[in-house]
Amino acid sequence: MLKTLRDITQAVASAQNFHSALELIVTRTKVAMTTQCCSIYLLEDDNLVLSATDGLLQSAVGQVKMSLSEGLVGLAAEREEPINLADAHQHPRFKHFDQVEEASFRAFLAAPIVYQKRVLGVLVVQQADTRQFNEGEEAFLMTLAAQLAMAIKNQRKKAEAPDLLLFKGITAANGIAIAHALVLGGQIELQQPETKAVAIKDEVSRLIAAIETCKETLSTLSQRFENEEDNEVVSIFSALQSLLDNASLGGEYIKEVREGWSAVSAVSRVSLRYIEQFTQMQDLYLKERASDIRDLGLRVLRLLIEPERMGFEPDVPVILVTKEADATMLAEFPRHKLVGIVTEQGGVNSHAAILARALGVPAIIGVEGVLAARIDKKLLVINANRGQLLVSPSPTLIAEYRSLISAEKALQNQYSQELGLPAETIDGKRIHLYLNAGLLSSLASEIAEGSDGVGLYRTEIPFMLHQRFPSESEQVKVYRQVLDIACGKPVVMRTLDVGGDKPLSYFPIKEENPFLGWRGIRLSLDHPELFLVQLRAMIQASAGSRQLHILLPMVSNLDEIDQSITYLEQAFIELKSDLGDQIVKPKVGIMIEVPALLYQLAEVAKRVDFVSVGSNDLTQYMLAVDRNNPRVSTLYDCYHPGILRALKRARFDCWQYHLPVSVCGELAGEPIGVILLVAMGYDQLSMNQGSLARINYLLRRVSHSDLSELLEMALTLSSGQEVRELIREYFESRELSAILN
Known part of the structure; x- marks a missing residue:
């Protein structure tokens, strides 16, 4: 039965069009349940419309309509539960429609189709016999309806997409941009139809040309990162290039063509074969090489199938449209050519979204159906402030958005003029503003003006850009550059924090609940050989200065603090004998992310020099919401009164x-968060560079005493939305509303 469910769902998902998808549902469900009639009713403008049937008159499709308060179909939708009747005609809600000719059908079973709390329609099966469908049949139809909900939603999006001018998503990074679309990972799949070559010699030539073009692209990328001194990334492209050699995958592709397959089929067959072999390997490093094979296979296939499409180095600035962006993708993209990011998946606080905010690039996520809309190279407007994506806008609309962009730049210039002044409230409360950073190449400009130092340097970024764990000397070089760029200001370096939404390709962690699993300090303490190397590298890099502060992530108990400090002592003693008085013991702190630590701060204070609240994960754990799961991401709310009280x-x-x-x-x-945090008494805030000038400007125009009264009001409210509305009203009363855009 599971296979039947899967087969129906997959067939519907891959249907050519929406009409075909509906036809597949009714015909295959009728066969699977050995019933005499199957129909599907979809909700359109508050009416349930007969949209496909196998058993009723075809002429009734699109003609029979009923409200939610009518008929048994309406009852199933209204109650959002199955209706199972031995004789539907005897039920008081039964409604007869002459045009469907269903008088001969007595047994009736209906299951609502629900997607993210919204009823999409109702799936119905009927039989002439007067009998009630059994529990197994009811369970099957309910399960099928639940599985079909996503497929129906996506198919409907595909049907509507060509006529849509506007897509909606969730804001991940504010801003507005106008540019043409660059779609990556659109409709090309690794699994391609298996076709024989018509002319083997021609196919070999075509394949070799695609391989060479792919190599040139990777070489160009590698050289660009060498020029930018991002040496961490260079090794990624070197490894990929070597896989395309004749002695590796490239040779296997060509061999497959010479055996009679087309170039496209050859790349697909070889890639799938090797991916299967590598994923079955026990060695974790070798097992993860399957992702490299998939990446290369898709790159070569795109050159074969769409040779005219834009490559990684677009000629003009573009808005990147993809299924899900990751940190590596954003890091390798030409920074001056990336003006916007649109994804179908991902969370507002995923690492990629945080990186987008750090780069100052407008981004929206959760834009359903955008990859199916065939918008590659079309002119787009991304209005991330409102979570909107406009496709092929009119000249008038473009002119309006250009005016908005100009106004936004004017505001940013206004904020920047005060960046060199201290962040101090009207009544003299000094707030220290620090930077969150991770990309070395952009840190120099970020630290130059306006910040009091680096409040969070994410050391996992250099780790993520390697194909192996970086050596001690490689880490020393990176950390020393960070400290030098900071020009004597304090730098808080967080030890390796991977897991959850921050994977290492060469050290995969497969867990059902990664955010509750092996990550942060847990991983470091289980691998002291890695932890000690990182601690030694940090201490060596800080020789001759007192800038370094070390931050431990994902701490959940006091023993983890004690063990970490022991390893830090060991690393310090080892280096002291070699470097002498050049080094000093750095201050140590922990991140408050796990709620349990909120109740042990008295004990924590005896062990560490400082703490830093990671509001993203703290909110996630307190609300039991995976912030990267689009199904529950709306429940993730850092302004939840319970979160504010905890802070x-x-x-x-x-x-x-x-x-x-x-x-x-x-x-x-x-801005809203800063107002509340300052009201609570927090005077050290660390943020992305794009927020620095705006927050400084805001703080210089508010009174700390006024904010205290505002906070007391906010803490009495019942939802995060009410908190936002209260703070917005406060901003409006002080003519600061523009700062929220």
Whole structure:
């Protein structure tokens, strides 16, 4: 039965068009349940419309309509539960439609089709016999309806997409941009039809040309990152290039063509074969090489199938449209050519979204159906402030958005004029503003003006850009560059924090619940050989200065702190004998992400020098919401009154125990969040560079005493939305509304 469910769902998902998808549903469901009639009704403008049937008159399709308060179909939709009747005609809600000719059918079973709490329609099966469908049949139809919901939603999007001018998504990084679309990973699949070559010699030539073009692209990328001194990335492209050699995958592709397959089929067959072999290997490093094979296979296939499409180095600035962006993709993309990001998947606080905000690139996520809309190279307007994507807008609309962009730039210039002035409230409360950073190549411009230092340097970024764990000397070089760029200002370096939405390709972690699993300090303590190398590298890099502060992520108990400090002592003692007085012991802190630590701050204060609140993960764990799961991402709300009360209590306890505390999560860079945090007493905030000038400007125009009263009002509210509305009203009363855009 599971195979039948899967076969029907997959067939519907891959149907040529929406009409074909509906026809497949009714015909295959009728056969699977050995019934005499199957129909599907879809909800359109508050009416249920007969949209496909196998058993009723075809002429009734599109003609029979009923409201949710009518008929048994309406009852199933209204109640959002199955209706199972032995004789439908005897039920008071039965409604007869002459045009469908269903008088001969008595047994009736209907299951609502629900997608993300919204009824899409109703799936119905009927039989002439007067009998009730059994529990197994009811369970099958309910399960099928649930599985079909996503497929129906996507097929409907495909049908509507060519006529749509507007797509909606969730804002991941604010801003507005106008550019043509560059679609990556659109409709090309690795599994291609198996076809024989008509002319083997021609296919070999075509394949070799595609391989050479792919090599040239990778070589160009490698050289660009060498020029930018991003040596961490160069090894990625070198490894990919070598796989295309004749002695590796490239030779296997050509061999397959010479055996009679077309170039496209050859690349597909070889890639799938090797991916299967590598994924079955026990060695984790070799197992993960399957992702390289998939990446190369798709690149070569695109050159064979769409040789005219734009490559990685577009000639003009573009808006990247893809299924899901990752940190590596964004890091390798030409930074001056990337003006916007649109994805079908991903979370607002995923690492890629955070990176987009750090780069100052407008981004929206969760844009359903955008890849099916065939928008590659079309002119787009991304209005991330409102979560909107406009396709092929009119000249008038473009002119309006250009005016908005000019106004936005004028505001940013206005904010920047005060960036060199201290962030101090009207009544003299000094707030220290720090930077969150991770990309070395952009750090120099970020730290130059306006910040008090680096409040969070994400050391996992260099790790993610390698094909192996970086050596001690490689890490020393990177960390020393960061400290040098900071020009004597403090730098908080977080130890390796991978897992969850930050995987390492060469050290995969496969878990059902990665955010509750083996990540952060847990991984480091289980691999002291890696942890000690990183600690030694940090301490060596800081020789001759007192800038370095070390931050431990994902700490959940006191023993983890004690073990970490022991390893730090070991690393320091080892280096002290070699470097002497050049090095000093760095200050050590922990991230407050796991809620349990909120209740142990008295004990924490005896062990560490400072703490930093990671509001992203703290919110995620307190609300039990995976912030990267689009099905529940709407429940992720850092302004939830419960979260605000926890943050206020944490600030009070840290003050009570003389424990310096900062906030380094996304909340610290949002105007509404900053107002609330400063009201609670937080005076150290770490944020992305794009937020720095705006937050400085805001703080210089508010009164700390006024904010305290505002906070007390916010804490009495019942939802995050009410909190936002309250703070917006406060901004409006002080003519600061523009700062929210």
